[in-house]
Amino acid sequence: MKILSINEWLLSFMPAGAASITEMVLIALIYLTVFAVLGLYLVLLERKVAAWFQLRLGPNRVGYKGMFQTLADALKLVSKELTGTVKADKFLYNLAPYFVIITALMALSVFPFTENLQAFDINIGLFFLIAISSIGVIGILLGGWGSNNKFALIGAMRSGVQTISYELSVGLSLLTMVILTGSLQLSEIIEVQKNGWLIVQGHIPAMIAFMIYMISGTAETNRAPFDMVEAESELGAGYHTEYSGMKFAYFFLAEFINMFIIAAIATTVFFGGWLSPFGITESIPFMGIFWFLAKTFVLVFLMMWFRWTFPRLRVDQLLTLEWKYLLPINLVNLVLMAVIVWLNITIQF
Incomplete structure (x- = not known):
C-alpha cells in the first residue's frame, strides 16, 4: 500500500494553488500548537527543576503531581x-x-x-x-x-x-x-x-x-x-x-x-x-x-x-x-x- 504525502493527498482533490495555501495553514497551526505546548511544558520543567535543586516538591496540586499547573496558570492569564x-x-x-x-x-x-x-x-x-x-x-x-x-x-x-x-x-x-x-x-x-x-x-x-x-x-x-x-x-x-x-x-x-x-x-x-x-x-x-x-x-x-x-x-x-x-x-x-x-x-x- 502506497502512503501519500500531505502534498499529494491535497493535490488529489484541489488545485495546486489552493493545496499550497492549505499546506501553509496546516503547518502554521502545527507550529502554533507545538509553540504553546512546548512553552507550557518548559515552565513546568523549570518549576520542577527549581524545586529539585531547593529540596522541595514544587507544583503538586493541579493534576497528577502538578502536571496541569501551568495550564491552569495559562487559563488564569487568558481571563x-x-x-x-x-x-x-x-x-x-x-x-x-x-x-x-x-x-x-x-x-x-x-x-x-x-x-x-x-x-x-x-x-x-x-x-x-x-x-x-x-x-x-x-x-x-x-x-x-x-x-x-x-x-x-x-x-x-x-x-x-x-x-x-x-x-x-x-x-x-x-x-x-x-x-x-x-x-x-x-x-x-x-x-x-x-x-x-x-x-x-x-x-x-x-x-x-x-x-x-x-x-x-x-x-x-x-x-x-x-x-x-x-x-x-x-x-x-x-x-x-x-x-x-x-x-x-x-x-x-x-x-x-x-x-x-x-x-x-x-x-x-x-x-x-x-x-x-x-x-x-x-x-x-x-x-x-x-x-x-x-x-x-x-x-x-x-x-x-x-x-x-x-x-x-x-x-x-x-x-x-x-x-x-x-x-x-x-x-x-x-x-x-x-x-x-x-x-x-x-x-x-
Whole structure:
C-alpha cells in the first residue's frame, strides 16, 4: 500500500494553488500548537527543576503531581483584565509583545527535527536564526519605552546593552563552526556530522566555541545569572512591569521558547541534531525527533542549572565578562579553527 504525502493527498482533490495555501495553514497551526505546548511544558520543567535543586516538591496540586499547573496558570492569564498605564504609548505598548512572540515562532521554523521534518530549509539557515533572534530585543525596547514607566525603561535599556553585547559572542562561536562545516544550511551541517559530532571533529576550538555559546546564549535570553533586565529586587518585573494578562504571558512564554531555541541551535551545530550517536536513526521511525529533543532538553536542563546555581551578576561584571574575556577568546578561537581547517586536521568516529 502506497502512503501519500500531505502534498499529494491535497493535490488529489484541489488545485495546486489552493493545496499550497492549505499546506501553509496546516503547518502554521502545527507550529502554533507545538509553540504553546512546548512553552507550557518548559515552565513546568523549570518549576520542577527549581524545586529539585531547593529540596522541595514544587507544583503538586493541579493534576497528577502538578502536571496541569501551568495550564491552569495559562487559563488564569487568558481571563485576566488587560491593564496598562494612562500615559503609555498605546501603539508601541500593544505592538511590543508580538515582536517577541513572532520572532521566536519564526526561529522554530528552520530547525530540522528529522531528515524529512523541516518546515523551512534555506541555505542561510544559521544566518537566518542569528538575524531573527536579534529582532526580538526590539520588542523588549518597545515594551519598556511604550509603558512610560521608569523601571520598565531601565530594564529595556539594560536588555538592549546586554543583548547587543552577547550577540557578538553567539555569532562568532557559531561562525567558528561554520568555518569547520563550510555551510550555513542546517541540514548540511547535520549531514557533515554523520562522521562524528562537530564538537569532536573540531578539536579544542569547537569545545571552547560551545562553552562560549552556552554562556552567551544564556545571557541573550536574559536568564539568571544574567537577569539584570528583570532584577526583581531593583526593577520589579523589568520591561514587562506594566503588562498583564495575555500580553504578559507572551513575554513570559517567549523567554522559555528562546531558551529552547538556544539549546536547539547548539544541538544542531555541535551535537549532530537528529542523528543518533548509535547509528540507528534511519532504521527506526521517529527516533530522529527523539534524539533531537533528548539532546535539546539536556542543554535546557544545563541552562536551568545555571539559573539555580549562580548568583546574579552586577551590570559591570556582566559587560566585563563579554568585552574583556569572551570576545577576545572568541576571536583567537576563530583563528585557531581556521588553522585547523587549513591544515585539514579532523577527528572521526
